[in-house]
Structures are given as C-alpha cells and as structure tokens.
Amino acid sequence: MVVLGALAVGTTVPPLTTEILVIFAIIALALVFFVAEPVPIDITAIGVMVVLIVLEPWTQVDAATGVGGFSSSATITVLAMFVLSEGIRQSGLINKIGAWIADRFGDSPFKQLLAVLGLSGGTAGFINNTPVVAIMIPMVNAISEKTGVSPSKLLMPVSFMAMLGGMLTLIGTSTNILASDVSARLLDRPFSMFEFTQLGVIVLLTGGVYLATVGRYLLPERIRMDDRLIEGFEMTEYLTEVVVRGDSPFVGKTVHQCLESLDVDADIVQLVRDDQVFTEPLARKQVREGDVLVLRTDRGSLMSLVDAEGLDLAPDADVSEEQLTTEDDAIEAEAEQNLVEVVISPEAPLIGETLETLNFRNRYDATVLAIRRGGKVIHARMDERGLRAGDTLLLQATEDTITRFSNDRDFVVGGRLTRPDFRTEKIPLAIGIVAGVVALAALDILPILVSALGGIVAMVATGCVKPNEVYSSVDWSVIFLLAGLIPLGVAMERTGAAEWLASVIVVNAVGLDTVVVLGAFYLFTALITNVVSNNASVVLMIPVAIDTAEAIGADPFSFVLAVTFAASTAMLTPIGYQTNLMVYGPGGYKFTDYFRLGAPLQLVLTVVTTLGIVYFWEV
Known part of the structure; x- marks a missing residue:
C-alpha cells in the first residue's frame, strides 16, 4: 500500500500561468451556469465550446478540436444507444414485465419492492435508464393502487436503482461511454463492454439491499393511496x-x-x-x-x-371526482372524460414554457386542474408559471387525448401500463439486436461505435423502430452536452490546468494512504455530480484524477474507475439526475427527501466502491 508521505517529498505546485487562469475562469463560469441554469445545460456546454475556440491563444483549443466533440466516438455511440433503447421501448417488453409483476407480486409490498428494484436496476445496464424509469412510473402507480402502498415508497428507489444499474456495462449510461473515451485518449485504455461488471453487480446489490431494508424506513409516505385524485391534489x-x-x-x-x-x-x-x-x-x-x-x-x-x-x-x-369523469352510454368511449396524472419528461422541449404560451388547453384538448411540483401543489396562477421537468399535471381529458399523451415522449402518463400500439411481435427481434450489439463489442469483433451504428440499421430494417422515430428517440440535449464539454477536458490537459490541480491535491494529501485519496476522489465526484451534470463531472475530474494518480505512483486507471462510478450516484438532490426529476412530482417528494434517503447510501457506496476497486484492480 502506498503512503503519500514518501512520494510527496519534493513535490511542489507549479506556478499559475495565464492559460491555467483562463481555463479556471471558464470552468467557474460554466459551473455557475450549470447550477443556476439561466439557460439549459446543453446550451451552456455549447457556450463553453465557443469560448474555448474564441480564446484559442490561451486555451489551446482550435476550431477543429472545439467541434471535434460532435465527431467523437463517445457522442456517436451515445446517440446510437438512444435509438437502440427506443427499439426496446416500442416493443413493450418492459411494460409486459411490469404487468406481470403487478399481477404476480401485487399482494405483497415487500416482494413488489424487490421486483421493481430488480427490474429497474437489471434493465438499466443495457438500455438507457430514462425510458426505463418513464415506463416504470405508471407500473408503480398501478401496483400502488392494487396494494395500497404509497408510490412515494417505490419511485425514488426505482430512480436510484436505475442509476446504479447503469454501471453493469459500458453502454449502461452515457457517462460510462464518455469516461471510456477520455480514458482511451489519456491512458490509451478504453473500457471493454464488461470492464467493471463484477464491481457493478456488487454496487447494485448493495444499493438494492439498502433500499429494501433501511431505505424503507427512511423514506416517508408523501402520497396516501386512500386519497382520490381530487383530494390528493387538494382540489376540493x-x-x-x-x-x-x-x-x-x-x-x-x-x-x-x-x-x-x-x-x-x-x-x-x-x-x-x-x-x-x-x-x-x-x-x-x-x-x-x-x-x-x-x-x-x-x-x-x-x-x-x-x-x-x-x-x-x-x-x-361541491364537485366530486365522479362529476369530472363522465361515463354515459350516450357518450362514445373516446369522448368520456377522465382524470389523469401526466408527468413532464426531462427531455421535453416545453420546459420553461407556460400553459398560456403553449396554449395548452387548445393544443392538447385537456384541462389542467392542478400542478404538483414535488411535495407542493399549485393551483393559483398556473397559466403564468414556467413548467419544469418532473412537474405532475392533473388533467381532465378524453381517453383519446390520454392515448396521445401516452404516445408522446414529452410526457409520462401515470397509472397506464399498456398502450394499444406497442409492437409486441418485435420483442424477440429487439432483444436479439441489442444482444448482437453487445456481443460484437464484448468479443472485440467490432468496436462498440460500429456495432451500435449497425444496431440502428437493424432496428429500422426490421421495423422495431420506424424511420421517423430515429431522430425523435435521441435526447439531443445529452448529445450537445457531450459535444460541448469534450473540448474542455482537452483544454485542461493541454494548458496544464489538470496537472496544477493534481499537484495541489498531492501536496495537501501528504501522509494519507492511497486508498484514502482514491475514496476522496470518489466522494468529491459524487458530491459535485449532484449539482452539475454527471457528464460534466467526468470531464472535469478524470484528467485531475489521472495526473494525481501518476504523481503519487498509483494506478491511474483505478482513479478513472472511481470517478466514473461516482458520477452515476447523484442521489442527494432531485436535480442531480433526470430520473430523480421524473419521480419528483409523482412521488410527491420534498427536496430534502433525496438527501434523507441518498446520503447514507452515498457513504456506504463510497466505502464499497473504493474497496471494490482496490480488490479487483491494482492501486
């Protein structure tokens, strides 16, 4: 085991150059924009790219390097994975599994918790976790209605498990793919498909055990199932x-x-x-x-x-729920009115708009009765309030309108497990294509970039994804975020900013064991990923982690893994990760509920992941 006391002798902090100060100023400004979000974070990332190119004499990022993020293998691979995930989503596979869970385990609250945790964590290793959680929200609501268990007890654990499940494979999250790209550039060592699967399984099981035991008692029941929608949204x-x-x-x-x-x-x-x-x-x-x-x-x-x-x-x-849900033999089925909860997806372009600017009522043929934002229910001046990701709208709408909402990727309809237009006959094909993409990359027959692009062609050729769905299935905000931030990592290396930060860490960590420094990198990355993008934390922290490891004589790859795992554990706030936002409204959570459940788990995972890296890889 290495102790820094010996290695740090003679280590000095190099002088701050103008180039390093410029990079730090850009990073500081970017972090302010990431946290305050005066504009979406993907726009901030593009702004960072532009500033780096304009200030080329100091940033050492020319135009070709600046826009190189758009042609990066990480960016293209992430884009391809969105389309592959859409093929699975359109097949209705997860919905069928969810319906089976609701029927099979609906009478046992503990078994249903284990089932939804397993489904969320297990599937997130192979398809994007955002559609996984989008599909599971109505499934959880259906189970809750059957058993009387509050959805508040299930939805946040589902989000957490989806995050942890992403660490099972290289393609589990965009963060893994980006980290692999950075590792390949700086260490000439990209991740293989199952590079960290063994540790990912341990992390996933640790999270599952915690959420099924201790977490059950830490998470409050914010939404009571004996409330009707009218009472639940305080509409009386x-x-x-x-x-x-x-x-x-x-x-x-x-x-x-x-x-x-x-x-x-x-x-x-x-x-x-x-x-x-x-x-x-x-x-x-x-x-x-x-x-x-x-x-x-x-x-x-x-x-x-x-x-x-x-x-x-x-x-x-007094108006009752029955009055607002019309069921009359004289009214055609598609014209019958229903009350329904609809969640705004983090990917929706209508975020920031108001009901008035959207002309929501006429555009969607639905009346918004109330908005739930976390634990707060909004009734007054709803038309003037900017919509946010994760807002839950209480709507009065026809069955035909609700079906349109179900088919719209901008919304998640609560309590609706099935959709009439799922391509269930394509399930074997969709599974086979994803399995083929994974196998070709895992066996080193083709690079993951090539096999994933081939998967897109196969999905469209077999009808699993229609041609017009290819572009709409991509979360373009993630693509632009990646493309904009990749040159920032390059600038940190070229200007010496990453080396300067690493030297500061080494000088101040004299006498500490290497494992302690590794754990500190994990914990610090886990903390900052709760307030900035997980992809941004990878770009900022991996270059510093590598330079620190090299300065103290440790294995840089182990430090890369610590940062990568930590970046997928944004469990302290609802804004840390998009799946947290998705369950914020449907669960009726307060902002502090995430810290209440996530902080102990974060500390446990810091220890488990750090020791796991020490065990499986050299440090």
Whole structure:
C-alpha cells in the first residue's frame, strides 16, 4: 500500500500561468451556469465550446478540436444507444414485465419492492435508464393502487436503482461511454463492454439491499393511496359550480370569450345543460341562460365572477371526482372524460414554457386542474408559471387525448401500463439486436461505435423502430452536452490546468494512504455530480484524477474507475439526475427527501466502491 508521505517529498505546485487562469475562469463560469441554469445545460456546454475556440491563444483549443466533440466516438455511440433503447421501448417488453409483476407480486409490498428494484436496476445496464424509469412510473402507480402502498415508497428507489444499474456495462449510461473515451485518449485504455461488471453487480446489490431494508424506513409516505385524485391534489377548495343567470354577460358568448378579457385566475372545466355534460373541447361552446359551469378557481376570483358576471353559486357547489369523469352510454368511449396524472419528461422541449404560451388547453384538448411540483401543489396562477421537468399535471381529458399523451415522449402518463400500439411481435427481434450489439463489442469483433451504428440499421430494417422515430428517440440535449464539454477536458490537459490541480491535491494529501485519496476522489465526484451534470463531472475530474494518480505512483486507471462510478450516484438532490426529476412530482417528494434517503447510501457506496476497486484492480 502506498503512503503519500514518501512520494510527496519534493513535490511542489507549479506556478499559475495565464492559460491555467483562463481555463479556471471558464470552468467557474460554466459551473455557475450549470447550477443556476439561466439557460439549459446543453446550451451552456455549447457556450463553453465557443469560448474555448474564441480564446484559442490561451486555451489551446482550435476550431477543429472545439467541434471535434460532435465527431467523437463517445457522442456517436451515445446517440446510437438512444435509438437502440427506443427499439426496446416500442416493443413493450418492459411494460409486459411490469404487468406481470403487478399481477404476480401485487399482494405483497415487500416482494413488489424487490421486483421493481430488480427490474429497474437489471434493465438499466443495457438500455438507457430514462425510458426505463418513464415506463416504470405508471407500473408503480398501478401496483400502488392494487396494494395500497404509497408510490412515494417505490419511485425514488426505482430512480436510484436505475442509476446504479447503469454501471453493469459500458453502454449502461452515457457517462460510462464518455469516461471510456477520455480514458482511451489519456491512458490509451478504453473500457471493454464488461470492464467493471463484477464491481457493478456488487454496487447494485448493495444499493438494492439498502433500499429494501433501511431505505424503507427512511423514506416517508408523501402520497396516501386512500386519497382520490381530487383530494390528493387538494382540489376540493378550487372546484365549484355556478349557474348562469339571464342577465349574465356570459350569455351568447363562447366559453373562450367568457374569460378571455377578465383578469381572473379561473377555467371553465365543464358545461352542464339539462342532462347533457360538455367537456373538452369547450372553447367554441356557446353559453346559455341556466347553464351550470364547473369552475376551477380560487375563492377571491370566484367572488369577483359571482359579483360582476351574473353568476349564482349552485345549490350544491361541491364537485366530486365522479362529476369530472363522465361515463354515459350516450357518450362514445373516446369522448368520456377522465382524470389523469401526466408527468413532464426531462427531455421535453416545453420546459420553461407556460400553459398560456403553449396554449395548452387548445393544443392538447385537456384541462389542467392542478400542478404538483414535488411535495407542493399549485393551483393559483398556473397559466403564468414556467413548467419544469418532473412537474405532475392533473388533467381532465378524453381517453383519446390520454392515448396521445401516452404516445408522446414529452410526457409520462401515470397509472397506464399498456398502450394499444406497442409492437409486441418485435420483442424477440429487439432483444436479439441489442444482444448482437453487445456481443460484437464484448468479443472485440467490432468496436462498440460500429456495432451500435449497425444496431440502428437493424432496428429500422426490421421495423422495431420506424424511420421517423430515429431522430425523435435521441435526447439531443445529452448529445450537445457531450459535444460541448469534450473540448474542455482537452483544454485542461493541454494548458496544464489538470496537472496544477493534481499537484495541489498531492501536496495537501501528504501522509494519507492511497486508498484514502482514491475514496476522496470518489466522494468529491459524487458530491459535485449532484449539482452539475454527471457528464460534466467526468470531464472535469478524470484528467485531475489521472495526473494525481501518476504523481503519487498509483494506478491511474483505478482513479478513472472511481470517478466514473461516482458520477452515476447523484442521489442527494432531485436535480442531480433526470430520473430523480421524473419521480419528483409523482412521488410527491420534498427536496430534502433525496438527501434523507441518498446520503447514507452515498457513504456506504463510497466505502464499497473504493474497496471494490482496490480488490479487483491494482492501486
């Protein structure tokens, strides 16, 4: 075992040059933008690339190097893996497994927890973990409805296991692929397909055992299953019925015109006329005397409407869930109204938009009744609030509209396990193609880049993925993030910034055991990946880790592995990783719930992963 006391003798920190200071300034500014997110992080990454090229005399990054991230094997491989994951998703394989779990283990809360943890962690090693979690959210909701166990007890563990499952193989996460590319460039040692599978299995089992035992008691029940959707979204005080009097200015106007010119926070959810119930689309429906309007509004706006607009409170003004879900023999099935929860995907382009700028009601033929953002439910001024990833919308919509939401990658529909258009007959083909891609790369017959691109061709040729789905299946924000950050790692090496940071670490770590320094790199990377992108933490930390290892006489590859594993453990905040954001609203979590469950696990994994690296690789 190496102790730094001996090796650090004579080690000095080299002087800070103008080039190093410029790089540190760019990194500092980038970190501020990553944390504050005044613009999306992929735009920040492209901005970093542009600045590096413009400041070439100091950054040593010319135009060819700057845009080289777009042609990097890591970027292209990640792009290909998105398409391969889409083939599995479109086949409905995971949904079928989820339906089986709901039927087989639905009567045992502990068994269902083990089943969902196993499914989430096991599949994330071979397909992108974002669609895995997207598919599992409705599965968990269906199981929760059957057993009465709160989805809060299941969804965060599902997200954590999906992250850890990504460490089973090279293709488990984009972070692994990027780390392999950086390792190949700096050490001439890329990762093989199953380079760290043995340690990945240990990490996954450790996380699973923790989440199935200790984690069960640390995670609170934020959503109670005995709540109906109306009560769960605290809608009781925000839904009411009013009757239109003959002297009301609403008479003769369309529903859209009634509220268009009024400065009130209200929506007309339903129009009841005699025995008929009219729901979306309502905009062009003309209001008559005696109509009963179901309003979503607060008390102050309601009083303003009643006083000024010729409306009377209905004798029984309480609105039930049954009233908002219409089931009538006279109404065609696709026109029946339902209440449904819809989660906004982290990949959705509508993030940052408002319901008003999106013209959401008319665009989607659905009425938003409330927004759940973590543990907070929003009712007031919803139209003016920017939408965020992970927001859960309570919608009133027809079955046809809900089906459209189910088919839209920008949304995850809660409680809907099946979709009518899954290509279940393609399941064997989709599995075979992914297995072929993995086998060709694992046996060194073809590089992973080539086999993955061949997998795209096979997916389209066999009909597992339609040609028009290839581009929509790619999370382009990840692609631009990778392309923008790769030249930053190059600049850190060329200017000596990584070497300078490594020398500072070595000088201040005198007397520490090498294993302690390895664990410190793991823990520090795990902490910063919670506030910046996991890909950004890999680009920033691997060059420093390699230079530090070389300075103390340790194996640089072991330090690369520590950074790579740590970058996939963003468990302390909901913003650390996109799957955490996806379950934030559906689980009704508070921001601190992630730290409550994730901090002990993070410490356990620091020890387990560090010792595992020491055992399996030379340090």
